[in-house]
Amino acid sequence: MARRGQRTQRSQGPQRRRVLDNEGIIPQLARAVREVEHDVQRGKVTGLTRTKFQVVALLAREERARVKVDPAMSEGQRAEELKRLDGIGTILAKTGARASTLLALLDEGAEITWEARDLMRDMQRAAGMAVEDEPEETPDPEVVASQERQVVPRSVLSRRLANPFMAPDFSLTQKRTSTTHRLAGWELIEPLLESFERAADGSGACMPLPEGSTLRAPIGLELMKHQAAVVGAAEAGHRTFLLADEPGLGKTAQSLLAAQAADAFPLLVVVPNVVKTNWAREVQRWTPTRTATIVNGNGDDVDGYADIVVINYEILDRHVGWLGDFGFRGMVVDEAHFIKNKTSQRSQHVLHLADQVRLRTGNPLMIALTGTPLINDIEDFRAIWQFLGWIDEKKPRPALMDRLEEAGHTPIDRLFYPAARQAVIDMGIVRRRKVDVAADIPARRIADIPVxxxxxxxxxxxxxxxxxxxxxxxxxxxxxxxxxxxxxxxxxxxxxxxxxxxxxxxxxxxxxxxxxxGMMRRIGQAKAVLAADYAAQLARNVGKVVFFAKHVDVMDAAEELLDKRGLRHTSIRGNQSAKARTAAIDAFVNDPDVAVIVCSLTAAGVGLNLQVASNVVLAELSWTDAEQTQAIDRVHRIGQETPVTAWRIIAAQTIDTRVAELIDSKAGLAARALDGSDEEIGSSVDIQLEALVALLTDALAERDR
Missing domain, CATH: 1.10.287 (Helix Hairpins)
Known part of the structure; x- marks a missing residue:
């Protein structure tokens, strides 16, 4: 919008030189950013503060791009304008550092609200820019296309005909009991999010749980104590869970048995594509009396009478219509951090289905699963809480509001934050660490191998x-x-x-x-053969090895070297069919002659049980500790009997070494929010930015010697 206005302005004649500091868009931005800075210093970060912060950042970015290429400016004028924009950028950075939840508004996928768009136009008009009015809303072509693609499987139609009177069940609808209105009019979502940053006191984020459950695991399986506690909570009537146990603690089993205890069938399970088959297997293991159907493509082979419907995020747009009317009594979202961007169609479909499930079943079982709930920012909680029904777009829903009212504090009170954090936790956050609840799982370590x-x-x-x-x-x-x-x-x-x-x-x-x-990719390519050679040595000396890489060419190079070494291997890649993926996993797990499985970090980082091995080779570095941890936890999980070692291949004397250090330094982010750690951790885990900062700092220090 800014560019359109600026083009119109230039078309009326050459841009005249500014002689007063209060002309143009920059003074508008300077005033707004000072107001934001003042609000943050006073601890009064409101919705308007957030809107101003985002708008200033967006307009400053557009103005910088315009100034860099404006042919009507002299070099002196250009330097002066860029200098003024630098000042605005510095204030934004310092303000964001003091109120880290603001930084999420700078992400590329951050939602730009109508309030932000209105403020943007107002500031542009005040700057004397020609701004077009916001056009009337037209249907989103993607939404229209999505509606046109929607299908209804034949077996689902048959089920509807066989059950024509499937009325919604409101018998368990929760009633609001609070009569106080102390918090009416307060903006509460931001303080709730902030409570997880300010109120960590050394206590973990886990709701009170019962000692166990009367429900028993199927014959031949054992329900561990921490798993039985969640099943017992569902048995006692609790219906919303953010199950954020560390990877490898059996969240899938807990979800299925909680559904069994709550009689939450039919159950909808939304998962990444790569774990659909694994979910069907787990249904057979943990709830053998229940049937599961997997939705593929247009759903031609869907069993409309199944107890559990498993579907992947990528095809929700085709099936969201009939899924919303199916009559589910429960819903599980696996890898729930996938829905953190609420502007994406994936997230919107999930949130819509959650609302439909609540509409038809007053108090359904809703479970969000994630071992890495804070990949980027505390703001990632927002969409997950909305899925669970704890908040809506603007405020807490009645159940959470009642808990906040009962605490007796408002956001201006210091005691509000620990009370608010506990109120949210009691809604159903369950976070356990392996070291605390599964002492029989051997330890793991990460060993760096410099090359x-x-x-x-x-x-x-x-x-x-x-x-x-x-x-x-x-x-x-x-x-x-x-x-x-x-x-x-x-x-x-x-x-x-x-x-x-x-x-x-x-x-x-x-x-x-x-x-x-590009440099990190080239380093990965250069390390490929060295990493594969190390994996081959491990396989000959200690047994099966799991090899992880980010890029296909690195995987290709690794498999070529394993062939030369005469080692049998298999692989997990993103372009595999479900059948080929299952065959590859079975070969590695069951065939003693298959020594190495070469895995894509993105395709195999979740949903695999590879504890037949105890050694992992990380050929390429991730950009987040979470992705690295997910990979290691394919091996370090329930069923593992020996200590696990992840061998991280690091290119010495390159930026690879610095990136490894940065990943390790950011590893405590999730612990700070959910494990109660009071360790000082930086804000967003932007490893790319930090790597560049480190590179420039080292270069300046070297030059100044």
Whole structure:
């Protein structure tokens, strides 16, 4: 919108030189960012504060892009405008550091509300820009296309004909009991989220649970104590769970047996595509008296009379219509952090189905499963809480509001935050660590194996890294030279370093020059044969090995070397059919001659049980500790009998080493929010940005020696 207005303005004549500081969009942004800064300093972060923060960031980004290419500006004018924008960016960064929940508004997928759009247009008009009115809302082509693609399987039609009087069941609808209205008018969602950052006191995030359950596991299986506690809670009438146990503690089994205890059938299970088959297997193991059907494609082979319907996120758009009318009494969302972006169709379909389930069954069983609930930010909780029915778009729903009213505090009270955190936990957060509840699972460790990248490949990677550092230094020096007079910083200006790193990261997607993403991929390719050779040595000495990589070419190189070494192997890739995937897993687990399974981090990082091995080789680094942990936990889980070691292959004397350190430094983020740790952790786990910051800082320190 800003660009349209600016183009209209320029078309009326050459842009005249600004002679007053209060002309144009920048003064509007400066006033707004100061207001945001003032609100944050007072601890009064309201919805309007968040809207202003986001709008300033968006308009400043657009203005920077315009200034860089405006042919009507002299170099002096351009430098002056960029300097003023730097000042706004610095205030945004410092403000975001003080109120870290604001940083989620800068994500590419962050929702831009109508309030933000209105404020954006108001600021542009105040700046004298020609702004087009917001067009009348037209149907989203993707939504229309989604509706046109929707199908109803034949067996579901047969089920409807056989059960024509399937009326909604409101017998268990919860009644609101609170009569106080102390919190009426307060904005509560942000304080609730903030309570998980401010109120960690060393206690874990786990609701009170019973000692066990009268429900017994099927013959031949054992229900562990921590699993029985969740089943017992469902048996006692609790109906909403954010089951955030560490990976490997049997969340699938707990969900199925909780549904059995709550008689929550038919049950809808929404999962990533790669684990659909695994869910069907687990249904046969843990609830053998129940039938499961997997929805594939248009659902031609769906059993409309099944107790459990398993569907993957990717095809929800075709089936959301009949699923909403099916009459489910429970819903499970696996890897629930997949719905964190509420603007995505995937999230909207899941939230719509959750509302439909609640509409037809007053108090259904709703379970969100995730071992990594805070991959990026505490804001990721928002969509999950909405799925569970604890909050809506703007406020807590009655059950949670009652708990907050009973506590007797408002957000201006210091005691509100620990009370609010506990109120949310009591709604159904269950977080247990292996070390606490499954002492019989052996320990795990991560061991780094440094490798030297020799030859032409190694030299080219190191040259590319030096070129990237040189480019960052040049940007830093240019920014420093155009700084306003008087703003002198002795030594390294770390705020400016971070700003330069952010510019580089922002420009890397459109630049043909070497960037941090391409460099990490090249390092992965260079390490491929070395990592595969190490996996081969492990396999010959200690038995089966799980090999993880991010890129297909790295997997190809690894399999080629294993062939040369005469080692039988199999693989898990994203383009496999379910049948081929199952065959690959069975071969690795059951065939003693299959020594290595080569896995894609994205395709095999969830939903696999590979505890037949106790050694994992990580050939390429992830951008998050969560992804790394998910991979290791394919092996380190219930059923493992020996200690687990993850061998992380690190390219020495490259940025690979720094990225590994950054991943480890961010590993406590989830623990801070859910395990009660009071360890000081940085804000969002933006490893790419931090890697660039480290590269520039090291280059400046080296130059100043």
């Amino acid at each position: 030297e990248l020799d030859g032409e490949v190694g030299r080219s990677i190191r040259d590319a890294e030096r070129e990237l550092a040189r480019r960052l230094l040049q940007r830093y020096d240019m920014a420093l030279a155009t700084r306003r007079a008087g703003a002198v910083v002795a030594g390294i200006d770390h705020d400016l370093v971070r700003q330069v790193a952010a510019w580089e990261r922002e420009d890397s997607s459109s630049s043909s020059e070497e960037n941090v993403f």
